[in-house]
Every structure is written in C-alpha cells, then in structure tokens.
Amino acid sequence: MQDTATTPPNDTLRSLLDGRLILVTGKGGTGKTTYAAVLAILSAARGKRTLLLEMDNQRPSLTPIFGREPVYTPANVLPRLDICNLTWEQALQDFIGSLVPSRRVVGLALQNKMVTRFLDFVPGSQEIVTLSALGHHVKPTDGAPAYDVIVADMPASGHAFSLLDITRSALGLFRSGPVRTRATELRAMLREASTKVALVALPEEMVVNETIETAERLRKYDLLSSPPAVFVNRATLPTLSDDERKLLERLGQAELDPLQREFVRAGTWEDELEQGTSESAVRLREALEVEPVLVPPGPPGGDLKETVKAVAVHLGRQVGVGRRDLPWT
Ligand SMILES: Nc1ncnc2c1ncn2[C@@H]1O[C@H](COP(=O)(O)OP(=O)(O)O)[C@@H](O)[C@H]1O
Numbered sequence: 001m002q003d004t005a006t007t008p009p010n011d012t013l014r015s016l017l018d019g020r021l022i023l024v025t026g027k028g029g030t031g032k033t034t035y036a037a038v039l040a041i042l043s044a045a046r047g048k049r050t051l052l053l054e055m056d057n058q059r060p061s062l063t064p065i066f067g068r069e070p071v072y073t074p075a076n077v078l079p080r081l082d083i084c085n086l087t088w089e090q091a092l093q094d095f096i097g098s099l100v101p102s103r104r105v106v107g108l109a110l111q112n113k114m115v116t117r118f119l120d121f122v123p124g125s126q127e128i129v130t131l132s133a134l135g136h137h138v139k140p141t142d143g144a145p146a147y148d149v150i151v152a153d154m155p156a157s158g159h160a161f162s163l164l165d166i167t168r169s170a171l172g173l174f175r176s177g178p179v180r181t182r183a184t185e186l187r188a189m190l191r192e193a194s195t196k197v198a199l200v201a202l203p204e205e206m207v208v209n210e211t212i213e214t215a216e217r218l219r220k221y222d223l224l225s226s227p228p229a230v231f232v233n234r235a236t237l238p239t240l241s242d243d244e245r246k247l248l249e250r251l252g253q254a255e256l257d258p259l260q261r262e263f264v265r266a267g268t269w270e271d272e273l274e275q276g277t278s279e280s281a282v283r284l285r286e287a288l289e290v291e292p293v294l295v296p297p298g299p300p301g302g303d304l305k306e307t308v309k310a311v312a313v314h315l316g317r318q319v320g321v322g323r324r325d326l327p328w329t
C-alpha cells in the first residue's frame with residue numbers, strides 16, 4: 001500500500017474504470033490484450049463484478065494469462081473476474097433464439113441454408129450478431145445484469161471500427177425488421193456515457209497516426225458520447241534533465257576515448273527514446289484532447305502473463321490499487 005501514497009491519481013484511468021462497458025482496441029500488436037486484461041483485473045480489484053471477453057478468437061489470447069481457455073459461457077478465474085470468448089456459432093444461436101422463442105425452431109433455422117446465406121450475403125449481419133452477444137452481457141433481456149463492468153478485448157482498430165460502425169450503417173441497410181431494431185439498441189448502448197473506448201498506442205509515428213485516425217473516425221461517425229482514453233505502451237518516461245541533455249550535446253562534440261564515447265552513445269539513445277515518447281504524447285494530447293497514459297515497458301521476453309502483472313502493478317498505483325490488492329502479483 002505504501003507505493004500508492006506517492007503516486008498521483010490518474011483521472012483518465014479512473015474515469016475509464018468507472019465505465020460499464022470498456023472497449024479496448026488499437027493497431028495490431030500494440031498491447032490490446034494486455035490492457036484489456038489489466039483493466040479487467042483492476043476493475044475486479046476495485047470490488048466490481050467484471051467480465052473480460054474476447055471476440056470470437058479461434059486461439060483465444062486470454063488463455064496464457066489466466067491458465068484456462070475462455071469459452072462462450074463465462075467462467076470465474078479470479079475473485080469477481082470471469083472470462084469468456086464470444087464464439088460465432090453460439091452467438092448466432094443466441095441471436096436467432098432471441099428472435100424465435102422455440103428451441104426447435106432455432107435448431108431448424110441454423111440448419112437452414114437460407115439463414116446461413118443471409119448471414120454470408122447481408123452486409124453487417126455478422127457484426128450485429130457478435131455485438132448482440134456483447135450487448136446481452138451488458139443488458140440481458142432475461143434478468144438483472146450479472147456484471148458491473150464488461151471489458152472487451154476488441155479486434156485491431158480497422159476491424160473494431162467496422163464492428164462498431166455497423167450499428168449506424170445498418171440503419172441505412174435495413175429499413176425495418178429485427179436487425180434494424182437490434183442495431184438501434186446497440187447504437188444506444190455505445191452512446192451511453194458509461195461506454196468507454198481505450199486505444200492502445202506505442203511511441204512510434206505510424207502507430208500514433210493510426211490511433212489519431214481511429215479516434216477521428218469514431219468522432220466523425222458519432223459512435224461514442226465521450227472521447228477515447230489513450231495508453232502509450234512501452235513508453236520511455238522522462239528521466240533526463242535539461243542540463244543533462246545539454247551536457248550530452250556538448251559531449252557529443254568533444255574528443256572522447258572509446259569507453260566515454262559508449263556512455264555518451266547510451267545517453268543519447270535514452271534521450272532519443274524519451275523525445276520519441278514525448279512527441280507522441282504531445283501529438284495524441286492535441287488530437288484527442290485527453291491526457292495520454294504513459295506506461296513503461298514491462299519485463300523483456302514477451303511473456304504475456306508477466307507483462308500483464310507488470311502493467312497492472314504500474315497502473316494500479318494510479319487508481320489506489322496496491323500490489324497486495326492484486327491477487328497474483
Ligand atoms: N509494456 C510492455 N512491456 C513488455 N512487453 C509488452 C508490453 N506490452 C505488450 N508486450 C508484449 O507484446 C506482445 C503483444 O501484446 P498483446 O497484448 O498480445 O498485443 P495485441 O493484443 O495488441 O496483439 C506480448 O508478447 C506482450 O507480452
């Protein structure tokens with residue numbers, strides 16, 4: 001708990017965790033799964049019943065983190081934390097089940113070629129089915145919600161955007177009928193103040209460009225009521241003072257022996273990384289009008305579970321969750 005006292009609270013992070021539905025996306029490989037898992041773990045540690053879900057993954061990426069494979073039906077992995085995988089076939093079965101109340105008819109409909117064709121050829125119907133399954137956890141039609149918070153590990157930003165945008169474009173495609181009704185409900189769910197998007201970025205120009213583009217598209221199509229939060233993952237936090245930076249510059253031009261030159265090179269490299277992070281943060285702050293949350297690299301080696309632990313400890317401090325409140329660190 002000591003470490004929480006010295007770390008300033010982070011309003012962006014707190015407001016994100018106060019959301020009811022938290023959608024995590026970003027460019028491929030930036031850390032989406034890591035941050036979805038961390039947000040879900042912190043949410044559960046803050047006392048909320050939390051569901052972490054991934055969207056129809058053939059090889060679910062949550063498996064190495066929690067030591068069990070997520071399936072369609074949520075399963076408990078830590079106190080107050082369940083995980084699941086929104087597999088397509090079961091999502092479809094539930095969707096049809098919500099339209100026709102008879103189990104037998106659902107079975108027949110799933111065997112019917114027309115139904116499968118409809119889903120193959122009608123643009124957007126697959127997305128609506130997937131989002132419906134997500135929406136069902138947020139607002140079940142058959143009782144009180146089982147979770148206070150739902151965190152979705154979404155696909156990469158381009159695909160995630162199409163998925164969310166279907167709630168708008170379907171309204172143009174379907175003039176009436178159940179898909180239109182569902183799209184309208186899902187659009188309302190996305191536009192609730194309690195629905196939040198978290199974008200995961202890296203301090204690299206191309207990734208920052210794509211992050212800004214995603215945020216601008218979400219804004220342009222009016223898909224959300226609040227701007228997304230943004231994480232700059234693998235950020236090099238500032239450590240060098242202006243004086244040290246000036247010294248490095250002077251030493252760069254001085255006559256040095258090879259060992260001294262190595263030290264200067266290491267310092268210059270650190271300086272470049274710090275500047276890369278700070279430029280990325282400035283661009284994101286200006287474009288998104290939110291304070292980016294900077295997170296340093298975790299342990300090297302790419303072990304997802306170890307990364308999740310390190311990021312959870314780092315971010316936990318900023319919302320009053322200490323290491324001891326985190327079940328497996
Ligand atoms: N801050 C970090 N420090 C060290 N490794 C990281 C960090 N963030 C992510 N990684 C590693 O990068 C890889 C990709 O992360 P992941 O969360 O699976 O990304 P995505 O879901 O966007 O594909 C994983 O091996 C993970 O352990």
Ligand SMILES: [Mg+2]
Binds near residue numbers: 033061153
């Ligand atoms: Mg992933």
